[in-house]
Amino acid sequence: MEVAPGIHQIRFTMPSNPTFSVFAYLIASDHEAALVDAGWGTPGAFEELRTQVEQAGGSLKDIRTVVITHLHPDHFGLAGRIKHETNARIIFHELEKPFVETRYRSYSKLLDAMADWLLSHGVPEDEMPELQTASVPARRFVAEVDPDAVVVGGEVLSLGGQDWTVIHTPGHTPGHIVLFNPARRLLISGDHILPGITPNISLHPEAGENPLGDYLASLHKLADLPVDLVLPAHEHVFTGLSQRIREIEAHHRERLDQMVAALNDEPKTAYAVAASVRWNVGEFSSFNALTRRAAVMETLAHLEYLRRQGAVEKVLRNGVFHYRRR
Numbered sequence: 001m002e003v004a005p006g007i008h009q010i011r012f013t014m015p016s017n018p019t020f021s022v023f024a025y026l027i028a029s030d031h032e033a034a035l036v037d038a039g040w041g042t043p044g045a046f047e048e049l050r051t052q053v054e055q056a057g058g059s060l061k062d063i064r065t066v067v068i069t070h071l072h073p074d075h076f077g078l079a080g081r082i083k084h085e086t087n088a089r090i091i092f093h094e095l096e097k098p099f100v101e102t103r104y105r106s107y108s109k110l111l112d113a114m115a116d117w118l119l120s121h122g123v124p125e126d127e128m129p130e131l132q133t134a135s136v137p138a139r140r141f142v143a144e145v146d147p148d149a150v151v152v153g154g155e156v157l158s159l160g161g162q163d164w165t166v167i168h169t170p171g172h173t174p175g176h177i178v179l180f181n182p183a184r185r186l187l188i189s190g191d192h193i194l195p196g197i198t199p200n201i202s203l204h205p206e207a208g209e210n211p212l213g214d215y216l217a218s219l220h221k222l223a224d225l226p227v228d229l230v231l232p233a234h235e236h237v238f239t240g241l242s243q244r245i246r247e248i249e250a251h252h253r254e255r256l257d258q259m260v261a262a263l264n265d266e267p268k269t270a271y272a273v274a275a276s277v278r279w280n281v282g283e284f285s286s287f288n289a290l291t292r293r294a295a296v297m298e299t300l301a302h303l304e305y306l307r308r309q310g311a312v313e314k315v316l317r318n319g320v321f322h323y324r325r326r
Contacts, residue, residue, distance in 0.1 A: 003237050004186060004229060006160065008056040012039030012048055014074065015141060022074040023233050024049075025188055026056055026063075027160030033062040034159035035088070036179060036188050037069055037233060041077035041141045049078065060086055065159060068092040068147075069190030070173040071099045073138040075233065080143030091157070093168060093175030094150040102206065104144040107136075113205040118293070121300060121321055122269025127292075134290040151177065164188075167222070171215020172199040174208050178222070185228040187241065192218065193230060195238040198248055202297030203304050212305040216252065219245050252302075259302045260311060260325065267315060267322035274299040 003009045003025075010024040024037040033053075039045050053060055063086045068076050071092065079090055102110050115132045123131055151157075153168030157179070164179040169192045179188040191199040201215045208214060227241045238244065255277075262268065262276045274295045275284045284295060303323045306312045312323045 010052045012045050015042045028058055029161030032064045033058055034065040035063050036067045037075045038078040040074050041143045063088045065089045070176040071096045073142050077142045080145035083145045089148040091149045092147050093177050095175030100144050104142050117205050122271035130289040131293040134293050169218035171201055171211055171218050187227045188231045190233050194232045195235045200294050201301045203300035204297050212301040263325050267324035270300040271296050
């Protein structure tokens with residue numbers, strides 16, 4: 001649907017949850033079009049894209065540029081197919097570029113690193129294999145492609161005849177970007193800011209040293225941006241950017257308090273803390289492997305943030321890291 005003049009929201013069905021969607025945005029002029037994000041590479045996704053582009057009055061051949069906010073499968077999946085069909089330029093942040101190789105082409109080293117990482121943060125040995133490989137099935141939904149150009153933040157891209165400023169917003173991933181159109185007061189936010197849920201902020205072998213600190217700093221960077229409408233990758237378009245940022249910051253303050261409270265007076269692993277705190281999506285013991293792994297890694301991101309703030313310390317016991325209150 002058209003969410004602003006010349007900007008159409010493209011809906012891709014999520015393969016594991018048909019009631020939940022991921023959105024790309026088609027920015028079109030009379031002469032050319034650009035696509036921000038590329039959806040899943042599921043069997044029906046390319047036809048979903050073709051149909052919606054044609055309903056918007058265009059053709060896939062009009063797409064000259066594809067900007068990827070980050071390289072998670074639901075945003076990067078169709079990029080290779082689109083490149084093959086249209087020869088569009090593919091653009092994403094330079095910090096995401098190595099993930100094409102390590103996550104989608106030669107990922108055995110990452111799996112080895114993930115196994116060591118999980119065990120060193122308290123994941124039981126009998127659970128480790130399924131958590132280690134939990135994201136591997138999503139690879140079949142990705143037609144990977146190398147970028148034609150990379151950005152670092154601060155560039156102004158001409159997309160569909162409009163100028164959009166690239167803003168680097170690390171946290172959800174190291175190279176996540178959003179796009180800001182100052183003339184029209186629009187923000188395409190990817191997964192960085194969503195209207196009702198919060199993106200997973202995880203500490204893992206490819207996440208950087210302090211992803212939650214990076215994420216909160218990225219939120220602060222956008223707090224005073226003059227935006228009238230936010231176009232996110234999930235849920236729905238929304239207004240009130242500054243208010244939503246305050247809500248997300250309050251959510252993470254609450255989560256940090258819960259992590260400290262879960263430590264009590266006893267050192268605990270990240271796995272033990274994750275198993276003891278409250279999650280909005282259900283009980284930790286009922287989570288599937290991918291959700292359980294995400295919970296452990298999000299717990300780690302919060303614990304590491306607390307360590308850097310001086311609220312907790314990390315100790316190594318028999319090859320396993322534990323956190324305790326200072």
